[in-house]
Amino acid sequence: MEGILVPILISLGAFLMVFGLRYLENKERMAMIERGMDPGTRKKNTNPAGALKWGLLFIGVGTGLLLALILTQYVFVNMDEEAMPAVYFGLIFIGGGFGLITSYNRTKKEIQSEKQTEQQSVY
Template sequence: MEDHAKELGVMVAIIVPLALFAMIFGIVYLAKRERMAMIERGMDPRRYKPQSAPFQNLKWGLLLIGAGAGLFLAYLLDHTVFKHMAGEFDNDDNAAIYFSLIAIFGGIGLFLSYHIEKKEAEKDGKNKLEE
């Protein structure tokens, strides 16, 4: 068993740096290629900056808050409600509740983000019509 662990350690020590190098090389290569394509088309790459998404932070914040709330609720349920079922089931069989509640509450966070963005867009639309 120890021989397999040593071999795995050696493989990880070789593969991880190679993968990191390949990832960084790929990102730099694609960025340079994109700049060259813009120059070939007569565009100035310095003029085109990434578009800012004003609600991106809101979306990520609500998603992570929802996922955290789902994880916390799953933990509480697992250690209170499902603790009494330990005689029927092994206590480690409650992994599905963690994944499902993270997905449910994360989805609720994205749903709230959508409604907040929609409300702001409607408000901006009314303001533009009034001008």
């Protein structure tokens, strides 16, 4: 009984989530029309720096996992099994942190170069 109940509940939950999101989006559009706003002119702000941040974060996490696997297989061979998760979690967070720092530095450089080109175009 429980084996069939889980897929049914997951499917039902996914359907209700999609239905709820569409319902709320329609309510928002109708409220905009009532206030005299054009719902078609609403644009979603996309931030390319956000994609860079998430991409570098996941690259850092993946690199941390790979490094943890290599270290636990070849370097920490005699380590007891209870300490292995600490190595994995530590390297995941270190790799993710390096990815976020890299993202911050790249975004900061882009902002500085945009300011320099803007100042040069003014003069």
